[in-house]
Amino acid sequence: MSARTQKFRLSYGDCDTVGIAYFAIYYPWMERTYSSWLYDNGIRAGELTEEFGIIVVGVHSQATYVRPARVFDELTCEVVLEKLGNSSYTLGFEFRRDGELVAHGTMSFACRTPDFAKTPVPPRIRELLESLPASGAAPLDQRK
Amino acid sequence: MSARTQKFRLSYGDCDTVGIAYFAIYYPWMERTYSSWLYDNGIRAGELTEEFGIIVVGVHSQATYVRPARVFDELTCEVVLEKLGNSSYTLGFEFRRDGELVAHGTMSFACRTPDFAKTPVPPRIRELLESLPASGAAPLDQRK
Amino acid sequence: MSARTQKFRLSYGDCDTVGIAYFAIYYPWMERTYSSWLYDNGIRAGELTEEFGIIVVGVHSQATYVRPARVFDELTCEVVLEKLGNSSYTLGFEFRRDGELVAHGTMSFACRTPDFAKTPVPPRIRELLESLPASGAAPLDQRK
Amino acid sequence: MSARTQKFRLSYGDCDTVGIAYFAIYYPWMERTYSSWLYDNGIRAGELTEEFGIIVVGVHSQATYVRPARVFDELTCEVVLEKLGNSSYTLGFEFRRDGELVAHGTMSFACRTPDFAKTPVPPRIRELLESLPASGAAPLDQRK
Numbered sequence: 299m300s301a302r303t304q305k306f307r308l309s310y311g312d313c314d315t316v317g318i319a320y321f322a323i324y325y326p327w328m329e330r331t332y333s334s335w336l337y338d339n340g341i342r343a344g345e346l347t348e349e350f351g352i353i354v355v356g357v358h359s360q361a362t363y364v365r366p367a368r369v370f371d372e373l374t375c376e377v378v379l380e381k382l383g384n385s386s387y388t389l390g391f392e393f394r395r396d397g398e399l400v401a402h403g404t405m406s407f408a409c410r411t412p413d414f415a416k417t418p419v420p421p422r423i424r425e426l427l428e429s430l431p432a433s434g435a436a437p438l439d440q441r442k
Numbered sequence: 443m444s445a446r447t448q449k450f451r452l453s454y455g456d457c458d459t460v461g462i463a464y465f466a467i468y469y470p471w472m473e474r475t476y477s478s479w480l481y482d483n484g485i486r487a488g489e490l491t492e493e494f495g496i497i498v499v500g501v502h503s504q505a506t507y508v509r510p511a512r513v514f515d516e517l518t519c520e521v522v523l524e525k526l527g528n529s530s531y532t533l534g535f536e537f538r539r540d541g542e543l544v545a546h547g548t549m550s551f552a553c554r555t556p557d558f559a560k561t562p563v564p565p566r567i568r569e570l571l572e573s574l575p576a577s578g579a580a581p582l583d584q585r586k
Numbered sequence: 587m588s589a590r591t592q593k594f595r596l597s598y599g600d601c602d603t604v605g606i607a608y609f610a611i612y613y614p615w616m617e618r619t620y621s622s623w624l625y626d627n628g629i630r631a632g633e634l635t636e637e638f639g640i641i642v643v644g645v646h647s648q649a650t651y652v653r654p655a656r657v658f659d660e661l662t663c664e665v666v667l668e669k670l671g672n673s674s675y676t677l678g679f680e681f682r683r684d685g686e687l688v689a690h691g692t693m694s695f696a697c698r699t700p701d702f703a704k705t706p707v708p709p710r711i712r713e714l715l716e717s718l719p720a721s722g723a724a725p726l727d728q729r730k
Numbered sequence: 731m732s733a734r735t736q737k738f739r740l741s742y743g744d745c746d747t748v749g750i751a752y753f754a755i756y757y758p759w760m761e762r763t764y765s766s767w768l769y770d771n772g773i774r775a776g777e778l779t780e781e782f783g784i785i786v787v788g789v790h791s792q793a794t795y796v797r798p799a800r801v802f803d804e805l806t807c808e809v810v811l812e813k814l815g816n817s818s819y820t821l822g823f824e825f826r827r828d829g830e831l832v833a834h835g836t837m838s839f840a841c842r843t844p845d846f847a848k849t850p851v852p853p854r855i856r857e858l859l860e861s862l863p864a865s866g867a868a869p870l871d872q873r874k
Contacts, residue, residue: 307625309618310632310746311754315488315801317747321500321549322473325466330597337595337658344459344598344657356465360504369632369747370625405465451769453762454602454776455610459657461603474741481739481802488742488801513603513776514769603776609788609837610757617754632747644753648792693753 301338302430303376304331308369319367324375325359328391328403331375339426350420351412357386358406365400367393373400379430385409385416387423390433445482446574447520448475452513463511468519469503472535472547475519483570494564495556501530502550509544511537517544523574529553529560531567534577589626590718591664592619596657607655612663613647616679616691619663627714638708639700645674646694653688655681661688667718673697673704675711678721733770734862735808736763740801751799756807757791760823760835763807771858782852783844789818790838797832799825805832811862817841817848819855822865 304327314320333343346354367373373393380388386408393401411417419427448471458464477487490498511517517537524532530552537545555561563571592615602608621631634642655661661681668676679691699705707715736759746752765775778786799805805825812820818840825833843849851859 307618307622309614309621310748311614311617311752313747314742315745315747315749316742320473320743321503322466322469322743325469326597326599329464329466329599330595333597334595334658342658355510356507358504358506359465360502362502363500366499370622370630451762451766453758453765454604455608455758455761457603458598459601459603459605460598464599466599470741470743473743474739477741478739478802486802514766514774608761609791610754610761613754613757617752643798644795646792646794647753648790650790651788654787 302331302335302378303374304334305372305374307372308367310369313369317368319371321361321363324361324391324393324401324403327373327375327393328359328377328389328405331377331391332389332405335377336426341423341426346420346423347412350423352417352420353410353412353414355408355410356405357408358388359404361401361403363401365395365398367395367400371395371400377430378433379427380404380433381406382419382424382427385418387419387427389427389430392433446475446479446522447518448478449516449518451516452511454513457513461512463515465505465507468505468535468537468545468547471517471519471537472503472505472521472533472549475521475535476533476549479521480570485567485570490564490567491556494567496561496564497554497556497558499552499554500549501552502532503548505545505547507545509539509542511539511544515539515544521574522577523571524548524577525550526563526568526571529562531563531571533571533574536577590619590623590666591662592622593660593662595660596655598657601657605656607659609649609651612649612679612681612689612691615661615663615681616647616665616677616693619665619679620677620693623665624714629711629714634708634711635700638711640705640708641698641700641702643696643698644693645696646676647692649689649691651689653683653686655683655688659683659688665718666721667715668692668721669694670707670712670715673706675707675715677715677718680721734763734767734810735806736766737804737806739804740799742801745801749800751803753793753795756793756823756825756833756835759805759807759825760791760809760821760837763809763823764821764837767809768858773855773858778855779844782855784849784852785842785844785846787840787842788837789840790820791836793833793835795833797827797830799827799832803827803832809862810865811859812836812865813838814851814856814859817850819851819859821859821862824865 380390391403524534535547668678681689812822820838823835
């Protein structure tokens with residue numbers, strides 16, 4: 299099994315003058331969690347064209363801030379499946395502190411041929427995505 | 443009048459290994475554009491509690507990626523009004539290259555009393571928000 | 587004992603278009619390692635004035651790049667002591683991949699009174715700094 | 731002539747909980763200033779191997795913090811020449827607020843052949859570097 303979760307402690311560089319986590323810091327942790335999970339499963343997110351002959355385009359990202367996080371809070375970021383379509387998919391990212399949801403993000407991707415027509419999600423990626431727990435489906439301690 | 447637009451040229455630090463702008467770099471530019479515009483209008487985004495006695499909570503952010511941007515592309519980020527509610531508001535951010543939309547982002551805020559009840563957007567902020575052009579309402583060259 | 591080491595895997599956001607770790611990414615990891623180590627020892631780096639009545643000013647930082655690091659490389663950042671003066675100190679940060687040095691950084695601080703005269707490093711901080719291994723003093727596997 | 735100077739206003743994302751500019755934010759501005767200046771002179775810093783057949787390795791970076799900068803301060807970052815050797819060079823970066831030095835940084839590069847032997851700085855780059863003012867050589871208002 300591979301790691302779906304990144305763990306980190308907020309530092310001063312993550313927080314703004316008001317002392318809470320800056321709204322933008324969640325995004326690189328989503329990418330780190332996603333890329334690292336894919337990598338643990340033998341796929342390099344940056345080489346999907348070489349590997350599958352398709353282009354996977356990032357089309358959308360978002361974050362909902364549920365509770366403020368502060369310097370030295372220990373957060374986990376866990377990747378889940380939000381939505382799996384024919385030629386696109388959305389990953390979810392649950393940021394928790396002691397099991398409590400702090401923020402929830404998503405990253406959406408679309409699969410395209412080299413000449414930019416829609417194309418199905420490659421079976422290997424589809425299979426991996428289907429192995430993810432659904433967003434909000436299970437309590438954190440039953441997942442790992 | 444005050445500046446609603448930030449202009450910047452993408453550098454290597456903004457781009458990932460594939461050579462296009464990293465998806466997360468748009469967010470700090472949204473905040474920079476928003477905070478700087480407020481500041482030019484005499485308001486410090488980080489001191490709204492001191493100034494208005496309310497808490498303005500960032501509740502959501504998102505970005506839609508329309509066209510890839512590459513190192514050395516010159517982008518503008520322009521703040522517009524997406525939505526103005528009674529106790530909340532959403533700002534829009536249009537990233538353009540030579541007038542062409544590259545990415546579109548939003549940041550949403552909710553106004554709360556110190557004990558966290560909903561409270562109306564302060565008149566001074568409401569007035570400022572209403573001075574913004576509506577999202578997508580006018581071509582870039584007619585705005586400035 | 588407390589953790590002197592942070593561990594992380596490089597992601598796409600850490601790397602530039604050439605595919606190697608962007609030169610600036612090492613700095614926030616130095617601060618994260620330093621602040622986290624202090625915090626594990628009961629000291630909040632951002633509250634030294636409240637705690638000790640002095641101002642600790644960051645006066646210098648640097649990084650020497652020894653070997654290129656690439657996306658998905660797993661790095662450790664370990665804090666060591668570079669130099670301890672009367673009213674100033676320099677921390678060292680050794681970034682390693684599989685024990686091999688990838689980069690070496692430092693952060694230097696000066697202690698000042700509220701009216702900005704030199705003042706000795708507080709005993710509690712001095713004691714902690716002296717508990718650190720000296721820079722380059724011992725092979726990685728004998729430290730932890 | 732080409733721009734050697736970047737201008738920016740500090741935003742909340744640039745500052746830490748203490749309200750002053752985070753020590754690491756100066757580094758990406760150095761790179762942005764350097765890469766942008768090279769680009770204005772027809773050279774892409776990321777394609778030196780393609781263009782000149784050599785590898786230009788970043789070997790060191792540093793910053794000296796002279797005065798604290800705060801949110802909404804307007805800073806300029808100006809590239810100057812620190813040192814030009816046979817096979818290596820160091821650029822200087824002067825961060826100023828209203829002409830007053832806030833921070834001073836450097837980035838050092840070494841030129842190597844594809845098999846990693848020392849090789850002279852290519853004439854085109856040497857010529858460009860020699861066109862830069864020397865570090866600290868002239869007051870800001872006489873440079874531009």
